[in-house]
Amino acid sequence: xxxxxxxxxxxxxxxxxxxxxxxxxxxxxxxxxxxxxxxxxxxxxxxxxxxxxxxxxxxxxxxxxxxxxxxxxxxxxxxxxxxxxxxxxxxxxxxxxxxxxxxxxxxxxxxxxxxxxxxxxxxxxxxxxxxxxxxxxxxxxxxxxxxxxxxxxxxxxxxxxxxxxxxxxxxxxxxxxxxxxxxxxxxxxxx
Numbered sequence: 001x002x003x004x005x006x007x008x009x010x011x012x013x014x015x016x017x018x019x020x021x022x023x024x025x026x027x028x029x030x031x032x033x034x035x036x037x038x039x040x041x042x043x044x045x046x047x048x049x050x051x052x053x054x055x056x057x058x059x060x061x062x063x064x065x066x067x068x069x070x071x072x073x074x075x076x077x078x079x080x081x082x083x084x085x086x087x088x089x090x091x092x093x094x095x096x097x098x099x100x101x102x103x104x105x106x107x108x109x110x111x112x113x114x115x116x117x118x119x120x121x122x123x124x125x126x127x128x129x130x131x132x133x134x135x136x137x138x139x140x141x142x143x144x145x146x147x148x149x150x151x152x153x154x155x156x157x158x159x160x161x162x163x164x165x166x167x168x169x170x171x172x173x174x175x176x177x178x179x180x181x182x183x184x185x186x187x188x189x190x191x
Contacts, residue, residue: 001166005150017142024146025089027153030169032059057082063152110135114142
């Protein structure tokens with residue numbers, strides 16, 4: 001998992017924010033499976049399935065949200081949480097966009113807009129919730145969200161005694177046998 005966190009950082013350094021965000025949004029999935037292995041349900045045939053959404057949302061709310069949540073009277077009315085992060089993940093991974101298809105009608109937004117706040121220098125993801133032409137939108141700092149998820153995942157990893165449980169999530173493979181020109185040919189073919 002540490003390789004994923006390093007890859008997210010490298011993507012941000014190269015200003016590749018969308019790939020960084022996509023990879024960062026996988027970390028609550030990984031950590032949620034490890035922290036909450038008993039979150040399961042049975043189908044009509046008795047077969048067990050993990051409750052991925054519940055694992056994701058619970059892990060985010062317990063490990064990431066405390067890094068940015070404001071709990072006083074001056075807090076913004078709307079604050080990003082595990083449900084919204086899971087919705088962002090699903091819209092990006094399954095739809096390829098930032099529009100929400102809220103099948104439960106529980107989310108009070110229609111989509112996300114992402115920006116990168118390089119000037120502020122803080123990791124503030126307190127969204128600016130607003131309505132535009134009848135659509136409810138959250139404007140979210142992608143860099144800040146990546147930073148907070150990575151920080152929580154790294155802290156979770158460091159505190160976890162059995163590092164072996166993370167091994168199955170190590171998926172970065174570097175094939176040094178390809179010449180540099182192979183990538184150029186691959187990505188420029190048909191262009």
